[in-house]
Amino acid sequence: MNTALEAGFADPVHDAQACFRAVLDAMAHPGRIARITGVTAPSPLGLAAGAVLLTLVDHETPLWLDPDTEPARRWIEFHCGAQIVADPAACAFALTMALPNLDRLPAGSHESPETSATVICQVDSFATGKVFRLSGPGLREPRSLTVQGLPRDFVSIWRRNHSLFPRGIDLILCAGDRLTALPRTVAIEEV
Amino acid sequence: MNSTLSDPNANVARQHWMSVLARAPAEAIESALTKHGPLPAWTRVRGPETGLVMVRGRAGGSGSPFNLGEMTVTRCTVRVGSGSAGHAYIAGRDERRAELAAVADALLQDRPALRESLIEPLAEAQREHRLTRAEKAAATKVEFFSMRNMRS
Numbered sequence: 639m640n641t642a643l644e645a646g647f648a649d650p651v652h653d654a655q656a657c658f659r660a661v662l663d664a665m666a667h668p669g670r671i672a673r674i675t676g677v678t679a680p681s682p683l684g685l686a687a688g689a690v691l692l693t694l695v696d697h698e699t700p701l702w703l704d705p706d707t708e709p710a711r712r713w714i715e716f717h718c719g720a721q722i723v724a725d726p727a728a729c730a731f732a733l734t735m736a737l738p739n740l741d742r743l744p745a746g747s748h749e750s751p752e753t754s755a756t757v758i759c760q761v762d763s764f765a766t767g768k769v770f771r772l773s774g775p776g777l778r779e780p781r782s783l784t785v786q787g788l789p790r791d792f793v794s795i796w797r798r799n800h801s802l803f804p805r806g807i808d809l810i811l812c813a814g815d816r817l818t819a820l821p822r823t824v825a826i827e828e829v
Numbered sequence: 830m831n832s833t834l835s836d837p838n839a840n841v842a843r844q845h846w847m848s849v850l851a852r853a854p855a856e857a858i859e860s861a862l863t864k865h866g867p868l869p870a871w872t873r874v875r876g877p878e879t880g881l882v883m884v885r886g887r888a889g890g891s892g893s894p895f896n897l898g899e900m901t902v903t904r905c906t907v908r909v910g911s912g913s914a915g916h917a918y919i920a921g922r923d924e925r926r927a928e929l930a931a932v933a934d935a936l937l938q939d940r941p942a943l944r945e946s947l948i949e950p951l952a953e954a955q956r957e958h959r960l961t962r963a964e965k966a967a968a969t970k971v972e973f974f975s976m977r978n979m980r981s
Binding site for chain 2: 642643644645646650716717
């Protein structure tokens, strides 16, 4: 018997709608930070990562889990009903506790770039850490984003992903109860 | 719960009590549960929530499956103190009934001895109800003596 099963959203319909809106806003305005409430998530997942899973992942979206998320696996299976795949190349969503190797995830094709993976990546914090400068669609002025917990060579990894456009991977960063998004269209530089 | 899943007998037993609980009225489950003292504390893990389930059928029981229609189902999952999760799926939209059935399922997994006092009376009542209905229906059965006589 592993850990006891925990609840998900307190009010499934409205909380999922609010979280969807937060993700949508974050994707439309890269780097905008939203706060998530009304959810319970098991460790090692933060509230935001749990809420994004409950909102976006279901039986139609193959999910790949980073081995570090194993303690939360039962909760994800129960609440999302997701099909969990062993091969990252077959996933629509990936849940990771650190930035995964983006080359192993599907980046979509030129005919249907929407078949690429969306990575839900948990980081340590948006309050301290490295400062990045974001620019691109959705940002009238370049915006700065502070993230603790991304790899040292994130900017060069992202440059490669960004250059694949219209293919490429979208990233949802979650830290505790906060989330932000980095769609493939955003250009990132180190400050 | 994993041990329950790996043991086919335990699985059959659980199927039986879940089906009895799914048919029992809320008051009957509640009075059976409170017989042993106050209800234990539980937390809702999911629901109770109501949705539609597609019921599929097979013509003659062996034909290819077809969608018969949708039925309203209420489901609930709870966790009782110790950590056992109880599930319930019931027909209709009685949320209290689904919740109580889920609590009973969780308790029965921890203490299978409760079956005697909790499930057996409910199962007995359901058996009787079925029997009464069958008898009522049987009383209206028409024997076509005249046709039988004509043929013989």
